Structure formats: structure tokens, C-alpha cells
Amino acid sequence: MATSRFAVIAGAGAGTGAAIARRFAQKYPVFLLARSPDSYNSTVEEITASGGQAYGVSADISSAKDVKKALDEIEQKVGKDASCAAALFNASARPAWKPFMDLTEADFDASYAISGKGAFHFAQATIPWLLKDAKNGSPEYSPTLIFTGATAALRGSANLAAFAPAKFAGRALAQSLAREFGPQGVHVAHVIVDGIIDLPGSKELLKDAGPNAKLDPNAIAESYWYLHSQPPSAFTHELDLRPFSEKW
Amino acid sequence: MATSRFAVIAGAGAGTGAAIARRFAQKYPVFLLARSPDSYNSTVEEITASGGQAYGVSADISSAKDVKKALDEIEQKVGKDASCAAALFNASARPAWKPFMDLTEADFDASYAISGKGAFHFAQATIPWLLKDAKNGSPEYSPTLIFTGATAALRGSANLAAFAPAKFAGRALAQSLAREFGPQGVHVAHVIVDGIIDLPGSKELLKDAGPNAKLDPNAIAESYWYLHSQPPSAFTHELDLRPFSEKW
Amino acid sequence: MATSRFAVIAGAGAGTGAAIARRFAQKYPVFLLARSPDSYNSTVEEITASGGQAYGVSADISSAKDVKKALDEIEQKVGKDASCAAALFNASARPAWKPFMDLTEADFDASYAISGKGAFHFAQATIPWLLKDAKNGSPEYSPTLIFTGATAALRGSANLAAFAPAKFAGRALAQSLAREFGPQGVHVAHVIVDGIIDLPGSKELLKDAGPNAKLDPNAIAESYWYLHSQPPSAFTHELDLRPFSEKW
Amino acid sequence: MATSRFAVIAGAGAGTGAAIARRFAQKYPVFLLARSPDSYNSTVEEITASGGQAYGVSADISSAKDVKKALDEIEQKVGKDASCAAALFNASARPAWKPFMDLTEADFDASYAISGKGAFHFAQATIPWLLKDAKNGSPEYSPTLIFTGATAALRGSANLAAFAPAKFAGRALAQSLAREFGPQGVHVAHVIVDGIIDLPGSKELLKDAGPNAKLDPNAIAESYWYLHSQPPSAFTHELDLRPFSEKW
Numbered sequence: 001m002a003t004s005r006f007a008v009i010a011g012a013g014a015g016t017g018a019a020i021a022r023r024f025a026q027k028y029p030v031f032l033l034a035r036s037p038d039s040y041n042s043t044v045e046e047i048t049a050s051g052g053q054a055y056g057v058s059a060d061i062s063s064a065k066d067v068k069k070a071l072d073e074i075e076q077k078v079g080k081d082a083s084c085a086a087a088l089f090n091a092s093a094r095p096a097w098k099p100f101m102d103l104t105e106a107d108f109d110a111s112y113a114i115s116g117k118g119a120f121h122f123a124q125a126t127i128p129w130l131l132k133d134a135k136n137g138s139p140e141y142s143p144t145l146i147f148t149g150a151t152a153a154l155r156g157s158a159n160l161a162a163f164a165p166a167k168f169a170g171r172a173l174a175q176s177l178a179r180e181f182g183p184q185g186v187h188v189a190h191v192i193v194d195g196i197i198d199l200p201g202s203k204e205l206l207k208d209a210g211p212n213a214k215l216d217p218n219a220i221a222e223s224y225w226y227l228h229s230q231p232p233s234a235f236t237h238e239l240d241l242r243p244f245s246e247k248w
Numbered sequence: 249m250a251t252s253r254f255a256v257i258a259g260a261g262a263g264t265g266a267a268i269a270r271r272f273a274q275k276y277p278v279f280l281l282a283r284s285p286d287s288y289n290s291t292v293e294e295i296t297a298s299g300g301q302a303y304g305v306s307a308d309i310s311s312a313k314d315v316k317k318a319l320d321e322i323e324q325k326v327g328k329d330a331s332c333a334a335a336l337f338n339a340s341a342r343p344a345w346k347p348f349m350d351l352t353e354a355d356f357d358a359s360y361a362i363s364g365k366g367a368f369h370f371a372q373a374t375i376p377w378l379l380k381d382a383k384n385g386s387p388e389y390s391p392t393l394i395f396t397g398a399t400a401a402l403r404g405s406a407n408l409a410a411f412a413p414a415k416f417a418g419r420a421l422a423q424s425l426a427r428e429f430g431p432q433g434v435h436v437a438h439v440i441v442d443g444i445i446d447l448p449g450s451k452e453l454l455k456d457a458g459p460n461a462k463l464d465p466n467a468i469a470e471s472y473w474y475l476h477s478q479p480p481s482a483f484t485h486e487l488d489l490r491p492f493s494e495k496w
Numbered sequence: 497m498a499t500s501r502f503a504v505i506a507g508a509g510a511g512t513g514a515a516i517a518r519r520f521a522q523k524y525p526v527f528l529l530a531r532s533p534d535s536y537n538s539t540v541e542e543i544t545a546s547g548g549q550a551y552g553v554s555a556d557i558s559s560a561k562d563v564k565k566a567l568d569e570i571e572q573k574v575g576k577d578a579s580c581a582a583a584l585f586n587a588s589a590r591p592a593w594k595p596f597m598d599l600t601e602a603d604f605d606a607s608y609a610i611s612g613k614g615a616f617h618f619a620q621a622t623i624p625w626l627l628k629d630a631k632n633g634s635p636e637y638s639p640t641l642i643f644t645g646a647t648a649a650l651r652g653s654a655n656l657a658a659f660a661p662a663k664f665a666g667r668a669l670a671q672s673l674a675r676e677f678g679p680q681g682v683h684v685a686h687v688i689v690d691g692i693i694d695l696p697g698s699k700e701l702l703k704d705a706g707p708n709a710k711l712d713p714n715a716i717a718e719s720y721w722y723l724h725s726q727p728p729s730a731f732t733h734e735l736d737l738r739p740f741s742e743k744w
Numbered sequence: 745m746a747t748s749r750f751a752v753i754a755g756a757g758a759g760t761g762a763a764i765a766r767r768f769a770q771k772y773p774v775f776l777l778a779r780s781p782d783s784y785n786s787t788v789e790e791i792t793a794s795g796g797q798a799y800g801v802s803a804d805i806s807s808a809k810d811v812k813k814a815l816d817e818i819e820q821k822v823g824k825d826a827s828c829a830a831a832l833f834n835a836s837a838r839p840a841w842k843p844f845m846d847l848t849e850a851d852f853d854a855s856y857a858i859s860g861k862g863a864f865h866f867a868q869a870t871i872p873w874l875l876k877d878a879k880n881g882s883p884e885y886s887p888t889l890i891f892t893g894a895t896a897a898l899r900g901s902a903n904l905a906a907f908a909p910a911k912f913a914g915r916a917l918a919q920s921l922a923r924e925f926g927p928q929g930v931h932v933a934h935v936i937v938d939g940i941i942d943l944p945g946s947k948e949l950l951k952d953a954g955p956n957a958k959l960d961p962n963a964i965a966e967s968y969w970y971l972h973s974q975p976p977s978a979f980t981h982e983l984d985l986r987p988f989s990e991k992w
Contacts, residue, residue, distance in 0.1 A: 064353050099428070100371070100372070100375065100424070100425060100428055100429075101372065101375060101376070103368075103372075105312050105365075105368070105369075108364075108365065108368050109365075112360065112364060112365075112417070116356075116360060116364070116413055116417070117353075117356065117357075117360075120351075120353070120356050120409075120413075121353075123348070124348070124349065124351075127348065127349060128349070142988070152420075155423060156419075156420040156421065156422070156423025156424035156425075156426070156427065157423075157424055157427055158424065158427040158428035159424075159428065160424055161368075161420075161421055161424035161425060161428070164420035164421070164423070164424050165364055165368075165416075165417035165418070165420040165421045165424075166417065167420070168413075168416035168417050168419060168420035169360070169364070169413035169414065169416050169417045169420075170413070171404075171416060172400075172404040172412040172413040172415070172416035172417075173404065173409055173412070173413045174404070175403060175404025175405075175412070176348070176404035176405055176406065176407075176408055176409035176412050176413075177348060177404075177409060178404075179404065179405055179406040179991075179992070180347065180348055180406035180407065180409070181348075182988050182989070182990075183988065183989045185988060187988065198977070211976075211977075212975070212976040212977040213977075214977065215977055215978050216975065216977040216978060219974065219975050219977050219978035220978055222974075222978075223974070223978060223980070226970050230963065230966075230967070231956065231960065231963050232955075232956040232987065232988040232989075233942070233955075233956040233957075233958065233959055233960040233963050233987050233988070234959050234960060234963035234964055234966075234967065234985040234986070234987065235985070235986060235987070235988050236967065236983045236984055236985055237984055237986070237992075238983070238984060239980045239982070239983035240980055240981055240982060241978040241979070241980055242978070242979060242981070243976065243977050243978065243979070244886070244926050244927065244929060244931065244976035244977070244979050245926070245927045245976075246926075247923075248923070248981075390740070427743075427744070430740050430741070430742075431740065431741045433740060435740065446729070459728075459729075460727070460728040460729040461729075462729065463729055463730050464727065464729040464730060467726065467727050467729050467730035468730055470726075470730075471726070471730065471732070474722050478715065478718075478719070479708065479712065479715050480707075480708040480739065480740035480741075481694070481707075481708040481709075481710065481711055481712040481715050481739050481740070482711050482712060482715035482716055482718075482719060482737040482738070482739065483737070483738060483739070483740050484719065484735045484736055484737055485736055485738070485744075486735070486736060487732045487734070487735035488732055488733055488734060489730040489731070489732055490730070490731060490733070491728065491729050491730065491731070492638070492678050492679065492681060492683065492728040492729075492731050493678070493679045493728075494678075495675075496675070496733075560849050595924065596867070596868070596871065596920070596921060596924055596925075597868065597871060597872070599864075599868075601808050601861075601864070601865075604860075604861065604864050605861075608856065608860060608861075608913070612852075612856060612860070612909055612913070613849075613852065613853075613856075616847075616849070616852050616905075616906075616909075617849075619844070619905075620844070620845065620847075623844065623845060624845070648916075651919060652915075652916040652917065652918070652919025652920035652921075652922070652923065653919075653920055653923055654920060654923040654924035655920075655924065656920055657864075657867075657917055657920035657921060657924070660916040660917070660919070660920050661860055661864075661912075661913035661914070661916040661917045661920075662913065663916070664909075664912035664913050664915060664916035665856070665860070665909035665910065665912050665913045665916075666909070667900075667912060668896075668900040668908040668909040668911070668912035668913075669900065669905055669908070669909045670900070671899060671900025671901075671908070672844070672900035672901055672902065672903075672904055672905035672908050672909075673844060673900075673905060674900075675900065675901055675902040676843070676844055676902035676903065676905070677844075
């Protein structure tokens, strides 16, 4: 690879993950992790077509074994000397909106497998690369690890008793890592995405609410890029993103 | 059993769990859940000796199967008509104080197994009994479900990247349940215990700090009882407990 | 006076203030501060009639001069050796529910005069007495300073741009004092009262919502008393109070 | 003036205020408010010298009369048709670090006069211009109102009992305005600046801590600009800024 710094995105399916990948591909080769090639293929093609470098890697982020295999795959491609400029954790289970007594253990596990355990695996996989990047002196932008959160990372709600604990866990992980690795030069941040994201699947939602009532994935991606661009003298560790018209 | 209302305590080992059991045994038959009889035997004996009713139940709270078995055991004892006045979740894994890259998946799982999954199982097991109690009209004190939290439920910290996510998850669960079951008459609360608890095992800590520098387990138990005693017109959903001299 | 420990309540008008006064009068002589005797007269009579000791003191809590005068009045009554067991700040301006551009400087000042400045004056007036009480060794209950807060102390809202800043300020003051005077033995706490209080003036509100949908002032008062009764090994610094059926 | 959109900065003295003014002057004519010309003169000259448009306006932000006068002055310059693209409130009293009982009423008032009342006046003065800008359709960047906060806006501390209430009040105001004016197209945000700002006056602080241990005012200014640049589909309402090495 031409450059020795790369970015890796977990949860790089359509929507926010794809937008983040496109944004970071303007600067770095990007690795898109998702469970199946269906999730990343079109984005990889799109980035490649527009002159960027993008690679899809299939992995179930909740599986240590899968993540290890994905790491090896990336390392083979980037070589021993490469370092990670940005690791972006955007994976999330779908919220199981159910009365608590209808939740199964599998529902509870499913959220946690991604937002808790998956975030843990992703961080353990990428932090050595991020630390290496910090040691290299990060000529331009500091190495950055960002976690996508949600309102459910800040407050529990009726019918969200599986999803909220997992999102809270992800926020706790982000804070813990920010406090441990910030002083070592790695910028760790947590982003609270609050609102409906404007995707093909959410077309019918808020459709009479006028423009900008839903979150534009590219606007979210731009904020991730902004976090990455912050100099070490002024890191942001948490910010919220919501449409101007959102109630909160 | 003489009375049809009972209390159940998970994590009823020495210390806070035992103190909570003793406090609630002044009013109700109490069931003490812990992994092994070594944890509850002496408390059961002590309560029995002083005229209360106490029963030990062995269960690994993180195991759905174990919790189900414990439930059956309790139900056999209390009968079909009984209802739960207070369910008190005091179980917790020991924090694995380690740099993040030294944490194993097992460390991460161990905290979550108790504070996340264990809390989930305990809530699913006890809520039907608590709802039944609410329907009975709770002549005196409202049915109450309390979770023991910690400072790590409010903020992540370096070297606490396994413990904090699990404690955050427990808090999210408590909030979600409070919002779902409060309107049905079940009082759900989360208690932030911040400081060193005064136990045989913590004797050497803060030993020159004078009296009251550590949390008295009986004082914690008294606060749980107070929460239970609140009328439905003024429920508390979260409170902190810390020694007067604690920095925070 | 028979006892050397007393309690003082600011904002001791009808409702919560009166309920707090009645509760603390079960144990201590109580001084009721309010702008006019109309606010405290009936409560003073009621307490006296039931065998307690109660004294009304007229003062505008936002005025340093008035507060100083009130202090002198109390000191004359209690004598040089007395100490304060509980100082309870329950004063509050009415929220000016208005669009921001309709707020006058006077609206903004009015909230702050009570919840900010008034709380400051009250704390400066009572802390020397509370510290004296702490030095005396507080044979039973620790000297306690409690501030009544509201949901608007936790989040700003449209149309509450005068009230929320004042309530936030009161919470900041409570936290600052808790951290400064806790280690000196004074228990400082902030209570978030969230919901409609059941008063003659709120009769028409939620009238079809069934029992306990509004906060019973006596239940609030009981929680203040509970805070006062906590031993120094386990102080609570903040708790919320809301009806079981409240959305939050 | 050539353009009809302008920016106004309160607390535009040396340091952060000056950096913000320089940043926004790259795009807009900027008005610098400060109590005395000494605070803004050199920045006005610097901006002018580099081809920007900058105007100093003397005003005590805590005085309604002064703010009104400043408004008239600005309006004369910009004309009736102009609108405000960005209003940036960076004024703050110096924290009075004192034990609570040493604080005077004047200390308490001094913090509030700026962070509470001053913020209120500034918002009332600029919101009509910001709303007008929103109605104009904001071809590029949404009209933005930003308040500079501090850690003391999030937690009270011993010896900060005058400063913290004022900073909490400022945050409450920002939240209230965000919820009221966001849906009308005005982006309101609050920035938590946590750490020592790198200024001539802070030269001796952290001087052995290496590079980036203090906040670079230009980095803060860049974050304000970033907030201004966010599209209405993804507004940030609060972010923190701290040096990578800061403990928090």
C-alpha cells in the first residue's frame, strides 16, 4: 500500500457505516468490517471507482476468533509497518422494542454481543495499531477511536431493557479507554446519535416533517472526521448529533 | 409460611448482602441467593436465631437455569398465593483492575455475567411476583426492586474497562425497568455505593482515617429499607451513598 | 429553649415547607422563614397546638440584610450555645413559563434571587451553626443542609429559560457545599422533586389520574427527615422524588 | 458592509475570544464586545491588517443598558437588512477560588453577572438577528449561538461555590434555548472547556508537561467554527474540549 496509515470501520454496512468509510477513504485506505460481503461490497466498489482504496473483511464482531482472523487479513494487506489512523466502531444490534417480560435471554445477549463484547474485541484489536500510530508521531491527525452511541446510551426507557444496557456499556467502555489511552496520544470519543437516520429503510418515517428532520449519514460522517482532525491540545470525548427539529 | 409477602436477596454473602437480608428479615421471610451455602449459611442461622425466617438458595445468578431452579425452590416454600415485597439485587463481580490490553474476554464476561445478565435474570424472575404484590394492593409498603450500583455505573475509568461497562449496563436496566414498571406500582431503584465498605476484608484500608470513613453495611441496608418504605406518591429512583469524608 | 439543637426552614409556606416544618418539629424547635407571616402563621399555630415549638421569622431570603436580621432574631431565641441540626432550603420562585423573548430581566432575576442568591444567603447564615453542631459531636443525627431542587435543575427546557438557570445554580451550590463541608461533618444534600405537588392550588391538575399521581408533601418531608437521619458512614447527596406514575 | 451576515463575540479579549474572532473573521465581519477597548483593540487591528472586517464595541455584558447600546451601534453599522450568522458568548468572570464562608455577596454576584445575566442579555440581543438569519434560509451555515462553558458547568467543587452556580446557570440557559430555538433553525450549543488555556498569563502552569498539555485557543476556535458549519440535519448541542493528557 502506498500509505502506511489506514482506517478500519466496524459496522460498515449501508447508511452511516458506508458514509464514514467514504469520508475516511478520502484520506486513508479503509477496511470495512461487516458480517457479510453483502453489507460492504457496494461501498467498496464505490470507493474504488472514485479512486480510493477500500477492502471488505467479513467478520462477526462479537466473535474473538473472527476478529482475530480479520486482523490477520488486514495485517497481511497493510504490512508490519503500517499503523491505524482511525478505528471507527459503528456496529449495533437492532433494538428489541419489547415489554421486559417478553424479552428472551437471546434478545438481551444480542444487543450486548455487539455494543458490549463487539466493542471490546474491536478496541483490543485496534488499540495496538493506534498506539503504534501515536508513537510514530502522527504527523497530521491523531490516531482516533470512535464509538457510535445513541440516546439509549444516556437513559434507559420502557421497552428498551435489552438495548439500553448494551449502549450504556459501550459508553462506559469509550470513557474508560479515553481516560487510559488519551494520555498515550490516542483520541477516544463517543458520539450520541439521537434521531432517525435518513436511509432507504426509514423513508416512511417523518416523511411529512420537511427537510433535515432526519440525520444525514454524510453529516454524521463529517462529524467523525472532525473528531479525527482535532489536535491533541483540544480533544472532544463526547458529542451529540441530532436533527434541528428533534425533541430531546 | 405465616405471611404471604417475602423478600429475596441476590448476592447475599457476607457484608452488604447479609446486612440487607437481616434488615428485611425484621419484616419478611427472606430468601438469600448465593452461589454457595458458605456465603449465606451464617446469615441464615443468625436471622433464624433471632426469630426471623431465612432460607438459603444456591444459584449462580448468571445462569438462567439456576435462577429458574431457585425460583421453583422458593415457590414451593412460599406457595402459589405469595407475592414478593422486595427483590434486592446486590450481586457483583469483583472489578478486574487491569490495563485494558491485559483484560481477557473472560474478564469482560465475568463482570457482565453478574451485573448485566444476572440482573436481567433476577428481574425476570422476580417481576411477576412483584406485579402480583402490586395488584394485591400492597397494604403497607410498595413492592420494590433495588439494584446495587457503584461509581463505575456513572463514569468509566482507566483500568476499569471490564467493570464499568457492566455496572453501566446494570444502571440502564434499572432505569428501563423503573420507567416500565413504576406506573404498574413496582418501585424500581438504583443505589450508587461509592466508597470502601467496612468489612473484615477491608480492615487494612483507610485504617487511619478515623470513624465513618468506610461505608457501614447496616447503613446501606437501612437505605434500602427506606426506599422500600417510600409511598407511591414519592418514589426515589436513584440515590448515592458515600462516607462523609469521601472525595467525589 | 429546652434543647440546644434547632431546625430552620426557608420557604416555609403552605405545602412542602409546612410539611417539612411539621416533620422536623417532632424532634426540634423549628424556625419558619418566609416573606410574610401569612405564609407561616397557621403552621406555627398547628405545631404549637400539637406540643411542638415553632417560631415564624419574616425575611426576604434574597436580601442579605433580611437574612442577617432573621439570624439575629433566631440567635436571641436559641442563645449562644445552640447549634443547628437541620437547615432546609425550600424556597423557590414560581417558574415564569414564557417564550424566551418575552422574558424580562425582572423574570430572570426573580428566579435567581431565590434559588441562587437566596440559597447562598441561607447557606452562609446556617453553615456556622451547622459546623458548630458537627463539632459538638452530633450525638444522634448529623447536621444537615438540604436544598429542594426540581427537574429543571437537571435539564433546561423551552419556556423555562429563567427558571432552569436558577435551579441549576442551586444544584451547583449544593454540590459545592457538599464537597467542602461533608468532610467537616455537615451532610449537604439536594432533592429533585419531579412532579406536581398535591396542594390546594393543584387540585384541578391530574384530578382523574387516581391516587398518588401527585407528590404528597408529607412524603417529601419524610425523605428530608430520612436524609437527616443517615449516619456519616453513608450520606446521600442527591435523590429524586416522583410519583410512581410520573413520566420521566 | 459588503455582506449582510455578521458575527458577534462577547468576551472578545485576548485568548479564546480573540481566536474565535479571528476564525469567524475569515468569513464574516465580526463585532468584538468587551468592557474596554484595551481588550479588543489589538485583535481588531490584527484582523483588519489581514484583510478582514472587525469592529470593537465597548459594553459591560451584564448591563442591559450597555448591551442595548452596543446593539444599536452594531445595527447602525450593519443596516436593517443584515442578519447574524454567529453569536458567540465567551465572557466569564474569573473564578473566585475561596472557602465558602470567605465568599462575599459581591463574589457570588460577579460570576453570575457574566455567566448568568450576561448570557441572558447577549441571547436576548442576538436571537432576533439569528431568527432573521434562519428565515433568510441560511444559504450555507445555520445561524449559531454558542456558549463557552467549563467543567464547573457540570459539577460543583469545594471552593468554587460562586463560580459553579454561575456556570451551571449558563449551561441551563444554553439547553433551554437549544430546545426552544433549534426547531426554528437556530443552532444553540454549549462547549465545555476543561483544562488550562495556553495564554501568556498561564505560561508558568504545566510548563514541564510537554506540548499540547494546555488548550490552544485556536483549536477551541476551530471547534466553534465546526459547530457553526454543521448542517441542520445533525446539530451538536454539547461537546467537551480538553488536552489529551488532562485527567477527568
